Amino acid sequence: MDQRAEVVELETAVEQVARVAAIDVAKASGMVCTRLPGESNAGRRVQRTWAVAATTNDIIALGDHLVCQGIELVVMEATGVFWKPWFFLLEDRGLRVWLVNARDVKNVPGRPKTDKLDAIWLAKLAERGMLRPSFVPPAPVRVLRDLTRLRRTLTEDRTRYRQRIADVLQDACLKLADPKQGLTDLFGVSGRAILAALVAGERDTKTLLTLAHHRLKGKSPYLEQALTGRFTGHHGYQVGMLLELHDRLDADIAELTVRIEAAIAGIDPTRPPGDDHPGRPGLLDRLDEIPGISREIAADIIGEIGVDMSVFPTGGHLVSWAKLTPRTIQSGARSGHGPTGKGNRWIKGPLGQAAVAASRTKTFLGARFRRIVKHAPYKKAQVAVARNILEIVWVLIDNPDARFTDLGPDWHTRHLDTARRTRQHVRELEHLGYTVSLTPAA
Numbered sequence: 001m002d003q004r005a006e007v008v009e010l011e012t013a014v015e016q017v018a019r020v021a022a023i024d025v026a027k028a029s030g031m032v033c034t035r036l037p038g039e040s041n042a043g044r045r046v047q048r049t050w051a052v053a054a055t056t057n058d059i060i061a062l063g064d065h066l067v068c069q070g071i072e073l074v075v076m077e078a079t080g081v082f083w084k085p086w087f088f089l090l091e092d093r094g095l096r097v098w099l100v101n102a103r104d105v106k107n108v109p110g111r112p113k114t115d116k117l118d119a120i121w122l123a124k125l126a127e128r129g130m131l132r133p134s135f136v137p138p139a140p141v142r143v144l145r146d147l148t149r150l151r152r153t154l155t156e157d158r159t160r161y162r163q164r165i166a167d168v169l170q171d172a173c174l175k176l177a178d179p180k181q182g183l184t185d186l187f188g189v190s191g192r193a194i195l196a197a198l199v200a201g202e203r204d205t206k207t208l209l210t211l212a213h214h215r216l217k218g219k220s221p222y223l224e225q226a227l228t229g230r231f232t233g234h235h236g237y238q239v240g241m242l243l244e245l246h247d248r249l250d251a252d253i254a255e256l257t258v259r260i261e262a263a264i265a266g267i268d269p270t271r272p273p274g275d276d277h278p279g280r281p282g283l284l285d286r287l288d289e290i291p292g293i294s295r296e297i298a299a300d301i302i303g304e305i306g307v308d309m310s311v312f313p314t315g316g317h318l319v320s321w322a323k324l325t326p327r328t329i330q331s332g333a334r335s336g337h338g339p340t341g342k343g344n345r346w347i348k349g350p351l352g353q354a355a356v357a358a359s360r361t362k363t364f365l366g367a368r369f370r371r372i373v374k375h376a377p378y379k380k381a382q383v384a385v386a387r388n389i390l391e392i393v394w395v396l397i398d399n400p401d402a403r404f405t406d407l408g409p410d411w412h413t414r415h416l417d418t419a420r421r422t423r424q425h426v427r428e429l430e431h432l433g434y435t436v437s438l439t440p441a442a
Helices: 056-068 083-092 115-127 139-171 189-200 205-209 214-226 233-267 283-287 295-305 315-321 345-359 364-373 378-398 418-431
Strands: 020-025 029-037 045-053 073-077 097-100 328-331 334-337
Touching: 020 083, 020 115, 029 115, 045 056, 045 115, 056 083, 073 083, 073 115, 083 097, 139 233, 139 295, 139 345, 189 205, 189 233, 205 214, 233 283, 233 295, 283 295, 283 378, 295 345, 295 378, 315 378, 345 364, 345 378, 364 378
Parallel strands: 020 073, 073 097
Antiparallel strands: 020 029, 029 045, 328 334
């Protein structure tokens, strides 16, 4: 017997689910498979498959039928957004419903791939306890998630309109959107005043210069060159229409922000109903203290992970779910790290923005980014800092009394292992052929 064999005490084996149903979801219908104990012989299984239309009445009727059959578990694949009617309506009927990752139930090669066979395979995996459910937040968090995702989508649309306006100005030979020659922020006070005047028909450069903020008077020679071009009525018509659409999105985003903060206040564990500490900072305020995180990014993160951290036992589980942890790949004696994975773009995007913003600060997270980027690619340093930020978020949400405390940009310097670094430098010098003897300084 190999003395190096690993011996692990495993948890109790998962019992077989006696009554299970599986649904292979499609856009207009779903293939349902139920597996129940046999009536005459308990050791045998009775399997039934049939198609159900993806309409509300048919799904409710299916739920009633599954309740009558005593189904203990219903599983389905995460297929686009088509799973949502099935999941929510069956959940409302009191059934325990699991949404599983399609990667975990991948069809076994060597047999035909049909909706019927997929539903049967899914049911067999579920009854043997070989599946794990995906994270589906409760209804209040789902409402918040819809609002935060809509706001991010509208913000991206607003950015596209801003870029189109800058493109129109380039076509008119105006360098107003160039930070080196023109305005740092084209949509600031000065920029909006100049754009409005151009749309109204003003073409005189001197008059347009008077609309710039007094802080920009030192850039007047550059602005005069930037405002010299061939801006015509055709360009004014395009800019006017784009500005109108831009301002409408601005108003919609502001309205969404109010609704998002109200939704977060309703689920905030820091400030429960009847809180006796009105001065206690809310969840958004505590997350806003993390370097790189704004209130908008904090709201986006809460909308994706919710406020119940019992779903994620540790911060490591959360960052692994968000695909911010490199995967371990081992083959024989060779071990390495693979990519983190695709993950949820709605949370990885805001975390990436927060990491970039934190990298420019004189904080622990900024020092960590600069420390990593010296020997690793920029993207890896960004992902590493994003992972640290999400771990901090987990702690702050899990403990309503916790507050963020920065360790300081000199934390690594203060906690250096002097003996270890000394041995490392001595080895490097000996490797180069030197004999090293150290004498402590006075």
